[in-house]
Amino acid sequence: MKTKGILLASMLALSPIVAAEKSLQQQIDELSDRVDYNELQATLNKVKFGLDFNTSMNNFFVNNNGNSSTQANKWLMGLYLNMNADITKYAKFTGRLAMTKAFGDQSLMSSNSSMIPIDAGKYVGGGSAVYVERAYVDLFLGNYWALTVGRLPGTEGPGYNLRNGAARMSTYPALLANALGDGGVVTFKPYTNAALRVGFAKVYQPLYETENSGAGSIFRESGGYSQADMNLMFATFETPFLPKSAGKSLAMLSYAYVSNYSLPGANISNALNNINDGSGSSLALSLPRSDSINLGDIAYTNLHLESYNLLGSGLNWFASFSWANTTKRENFFGPTTSLPIPDEPAASPTGSLIFDLASSYALHVGVRYDFGSHFKLGYEYFHGSKNWYGFSRVSANDPLNIRNTRGDVRDVYAIFQLDQFQFFRLSYTHLKRNYKTPDSPSAPVATDITTRNLSLAYILRLR
Known part of the structure; x- marks a missing residue:
């Protein structure tokens, strides 16, 4: 009995200590939860948001082979949500969500001048759906190397920014490539302000095997047209070329190789069905409408x-x-037709769907003079040769897609800067097509189309 009493007394003496330990542990758990919450909030606060918004009223005056028409008071809007986050000292995220809407969601251009929307259909008449224009992470590997992975910054590159009153929007020149692509880039910076970049991107990759089969053909191992993917491999070197005392300058020498230039089979099939092979019969193909063709x-x-x-x-x-x-x-006509492929594009009945083997070139120059901080005046000229095909896309800031013109474009504009965030732009664009705007790098089809656009735009930029 005496022993039991001693044990009971000891337990009663320890109970306050046990209770204190439990209370202390509970406080530690609460503090840990608070620290985790604060760390999460601090991480989320690293994401900085910016906003680009523009809306414009356009007046188009078109002369198509002698037939004149006017499309006045046409409205266009673009909305862009920019995201940036310094994840760690060695990692940075950049993203951009975009939405464009044109003229009540009607396609802007006619079949004579529109391009096939290879980048997920998000062109200027793409409707009110929000899509990812870019989303990538920069991983800094020491002082000289970096790796970029994700949806690469391939739209509105150098050549866009003067007219848009913006800083450099993308890494690569707009005249080299102006399209959406997912991939990776390795950057080597041997010294300050110079960089060598080598990269790879998937620009168009079909998701459907047949019209009713649903998604999944990107994982398919069997043969067929639907495996045709468009790949973009590129290398670029950039460096300043003027002394710092002369102002900010940049020289870029770039090379890009587009392999398996692919388009949706439905577009090709529909077009071929309207072509006459010279014997009075059309080229009826049995291509699945959702497949793609290289x-x-x-x-x-x-x-x-x-x-x-x-x-x-x-x-x-x-x-x-x-x-x-x-x-x-x-030979994208495939085994379903006996029509031979001509040795030269000119032998085709129209030439418009034969992948043209001719070389081509394009020149784009622009100048802008800033009269103080509130008024800027600019001029741009573009020339595309007879066989030129620009790897470009329509956008809210370029509804005519001037970089895909086989002919000449002249544009004069005035910027009225209200403050550092917003401005008005009054512009007049004169576009002369000597050959129809191609849907693909196809043989030229002669035409005589002049399009003029008198536009007034309001642009808001918060970054």
Whole structure:
């Protein structure tokens, strides 16, 4: 009995200690939860948001082979949500969500001048759906190397920014490539402000085997047209080319190789069904409407130069030149027809669907003078050769897609800067097509189309 009493007394003496330990542990758990919550909030606060918004009223005056028409008071809107986050010292995220809407969601251009929307259908008439224009992570591997993975910054590159009153929006020249692509880039910076980049991207990859089969053909191992994927491999070197005292400058020498230039089979099939082979019969194909077709390969070489505030004078300019050459052509008519592929594109009944083997070039130059901080005046000129095909897309800031013109474009604009965030832009664009705007790098089809656009735009930019 005496022993039991001693044990009971000991337990009663320890109970306050046990209770204190439990209370202390509970406090530690609560503090841990608070720390985790604060760390999460701190991480989320690393994501910084910005906003681009523009809306414009356009007046189109078109002369199509002698037939004149006017499309006045046409409205266009673009909304862009920008995201940036410094994840760690060695990792940075950048993203951009976009939505464009044109004229009540009607397609802007006619079949004579619209391009097939290879980048998920998100072109200027893409409707009110929000889509990811870019989303990538930069991983910094020491002082000289970086790896970029994700949806790459391939839209509105150098050559866009002067007219849009913006800083450099993308890494690569707009005249080299202006499209959505998912992939990776390795960057080597041997010294300050110079960089060598080598990258790879998937630009178009079909998701459907047949019209009713649903998604999944990107994992399919069997043969067929639906495996045709468009790949973009590129390399670029950039460096300043003027002394710092002369202002900010940039020179870029780039090479891009587009392999398996692919388009949705429905677009090709529908077009071929309207072609006469010269014997009075049309080319009826049995291609699955949702498959894609490989048309061939293209190689681009681009030299881009630009300078800002030259010698402190307020003069800004850029000059961009591209040379393109198709290096392969596929017999995309396939086994379902006995029509032979001509040796030369000119032998085709129309030439419009044969992947053209001719070389081509394009030149784009622009100059803008800033009269103080509130008024800027600019001029741009573009020329695309007879066989030119620009790897470009329509956008809210370029509804005519001037970089895909086989002919000449002249544009004059005035920017009225209200403050550092917003401005109005009044512009007049004169576009002369000597050959129809191609849906693919196809043989030229002669035409005589002049399009003029008088536009007033309001642009808001918060970053």
